[in-house]
Amino acid sequence: MPEPTIWWKHGIVYQIYPRSFQDSDGDGIGDLRGVIDRLDYLNDGTERSLGVDAIWFSPTYPSPMADFGYDVSDYCGVHPDFGDLATMDELIEKAHARGIRVILDFVPNHSSSQHPWFLESRSSVAASKRDWYVWRDAKPDGSPPNNWIAVFGGPAWEWDQATQQYYLHMFLKEQPDLNWRNPHLVAAMHDVLRFWMRRGVDGFRIDVMDRILKDPDLRDNPPAIDRNAARRFGQTALQQHTQDQNWPEIIDAVRAIRKVADEFPERMTVGEVFGPPENIVRYYGGPSLDGLHLAFNFSLVRIWDRRWTAEHVRAKVEAFAAALPSGCWPNYVLGNHDVDRFASRVGADGRGEERARVAALLLLTLRGTPFVYYGEELGMTNARVPEERLRDPARTYGRGRDPERTPMQWTPAGGFTSGEPWLPYGDLSRNVEQQSADGRSLLSLYRRLSWFRRSSDVLRFGDYAAVDGTPAGVYAYTRTYGDERLLTALSFTNEPIAFELPASLAVREQIISTHERAGAAASQLIELAANEGRLLRLG
Numbered sequence: 001m002p003e004p005t006i007w008w009k010h011g012i013v014y015q016i017y018p019r020s021f022q023d024s025d026g027d028g029i030g031d032l033r034g035v036i037d038r039l040d041y042l043n044d045g046t047e048r049s050l051g052v053d054a055i056w057f058s059p060t061y062p063s064p065m066a067d068f069g070y071d072v073s074d075y076c077g078v079h080p081d082f083g084d085l086a087t088m089d090e091l092i093e094k095a096h097a098r099g100i101r102v103i104l105d106f107v108p109n110h111s112s113s114q115h116p117w118f119l120e121s122r123s124s125v126a127a128s129k130r131d132w133y134v135w136r137d138a139k140p141d142g143s144p145p146n147n148w149i150a151v152f153g154g155p156a157w158e159w160d161q162a163t164q165q166y167y168l169h170m171f172l173k174e175q176p177d178l179n180w181r182n183p184h185l186v187a188a189m190h191d192v193l194r195f196w197m198r199r200g201v202d203g204f205r206i207d208v209m210d211r212i213l214k215d216p217d218l219r220d221n222p223p224a225i226d227r228n229a230a231r232r233f234g235q236t237a238l239q240q241h242t243q244d245q246n247w248p249e250i251i252d253a254v255r256a257i258r259k260v261a262d263e264f265p266e267r268m269t270v271g272e273v274f275g276p277p278e279n280i281v282r283y284y285g286g287p288s289l290d291g292l293h294l295a296f297n298f299s300l301v302r303i304w305d306r307r308w309t310a311e312h313v314r315a316k317v318e319a320f321a322a323a324l325p326s327g328c329w330p331n332y333v334l335g336n337h338d339v340d341r342f343a344s345r346v347g348a349d350g351r352g353e354e355r356a357r358v359a360a361l362l363l364l365t366l367r368g369t370p371f372v373y374y375g376e377e378l379g380m381t382n383a384r385v386p387e388e389r390l391r392d393p394a395r396t397y398g399r400g401r402d403p404e405r406t407p408m409q410w411t412p413a414g415g416f417t418s419g420e421p422w423l424p425y426g427d428l429s430r431n432v433e434q435q436s437a438d439g440r441s442l443l444s445l446y447r448r449l450s451w452f453r454r455s456s457d458v459l460r461f462g463d464y465a466a467v468d469g470t471p472a473g474v475y476a477y478t479r480t481y482g483d484e485r486l487l488t489a490l491s492f493t494n495e496p497i498a499f500e501l502p503a504s505l506a507v508r509e510q511i512i513s514t515h516e517r518a519g520a521a522a523s524q525l526i527e528l529a530a531n532e533g534r535l536l537r538l539g
């Protein structure tokens with residue numbers, strides 16, 4: 001029996017940061033019309049396009065933009081910077097016509113402080129929606145109810161002078177936390193999901209899934225064991241988040257969200273969850289598979305130069321797979337709008353592009369859903385954003401997150417907008433126009449890999465097995481489906497390296513080399529140039 005293809009398992013998901021993908025009206029801010037104009041780049045049904053199966057947008061809702069859309073003031077609208085509901089409808093329709101599914105970002109942990117719900121909630125202690133947010137009295141000495149720290153720094157509580165109580169905000173004070181213990185709030189949020197699914201939205205990336213419920217007694221978080229971590233991750237790393245993150249009852253809320261998604265056919269949910277694999281996989285709901293369809297596996301996102309080693313990457317891939325309950329499906333992410341660009345994270349010695357090629361082969365030949373962040377296919381690096389143009393309010397991570405959110409690089413001149421882009425461009429020597437014309441570019445490699453994957457049962461469905469006994473610096477694995485078998489061999493070293501494959505893994509032909517080496521003759525001796533990856537057919 002052939003395996004059924006399930007889009008969110010076997011397809012490639014492409015993340016669009018809508019402010020930065022394509023501007024159609026010259027205001028310097030990307031918009032939905034711009035995305036419509038670029039749909040052919042994403043998938044025009046031919047190998048000239050990227051061949052993605054789904055796009056996920058960071059939030060496009062009305063918002064004061066305190067956190068660039070992660071502060072929603074109307075869950076059922078579209079911010080005028082991006083367009084309107086009619087444009088969203090058109091986008092969904094045109095994406096679907098090309099076989100591209102549309103995933104929206106659902107932001108359940110907090111709304112904007114300008115959301116009408118919060119305006120009502122803060123109007124008086126007796127307000128009908130008071131309990132839709134988390135309000136508490138001060139301690140007798142006037143201090144906040146507990147020691148929780150906001151992810152972006154400072155106390156997680158803001159004093160409201162008018163009603164003489166604190167409200168909780170795990171992020172900015174402009175992002176008050178919603179109270180998922182209130183059934184009316186929960187019903188309203190479920191209706192938001194239905195609203196979009198009725199319009200044809202295929203799924204949701206769920207923001208901060210791991211914080212929507214906290215300790216109902218609001219007990220203090222204990223201090224961190226490794227206080228040095230605070231240097232890298234900010235103040236919030238000064239505490240262990242036992243009371244305000246991954247609270248056990250969240251899984252019940254997750255199951256209820258899943259039930260709503262299941263009211264509509266073929267919808268999916270993918271949650272943003274942090275912690276070790278054992279924690280992340282809990283959100284899949286266990287053997288009953290009644291939780292999220294996917295919970296982000298960020299283990300490759302946490303890789304910087306020193307961790308880009310064969311041993312570390314293999315260990316991370318296998319730890320996640322081993323933790324997954326049977327029936328649950330893995331996923332892989334190299335980057336997103338919250339972390340340094342992959343090519344920069346592993347490129348301190350100037351070899352980021354080579355490693356980005358190896359990472360592309362890894363991402364697109366592993367068993368699990370690949371998530372690609374816009375521009376990753378070009379090897380976009382962090383942009384240098386001058387101090388006066390920095391826009392991200394979250395400076396927790398040092399310089400903020402603007403360098404990884406800069407405009408998509410379409411042409412040598414930019415091509416993102418006819419006006420002044422909201423953030424400056426990065427290194428425009430990496431652009432779609434030139435990389436499209438160059439069969440050896442990273443973009444061409446992505447296109448080849450993605451179309452090969454789309455046509456390959458073994459890459460979409462096949463089992464994974466690591467090849468043991470490869471030399472240090474090499475990670476190799478097979479994918480097997482029926483009597484088809486492929487081998488991915490990846491070098492993580494700056495020196496050429498070779499190893500002999502056992503006769504049981506007989507090499508038939510080369511499919512792809514990240515170094516575009518000519519299809520080497522079938523040989524059991526696997527030669528890899530420095531930082532080369534090769535995909536071979538066995539059998």
Ligand code: NOJ
Pocket residue numbers: 067070107171207208272337338394
């Ligand atoms: C995670 C999002 O990815 C990030 O961009 C945002 O600032 C926070 N959640 C708060 O919503």
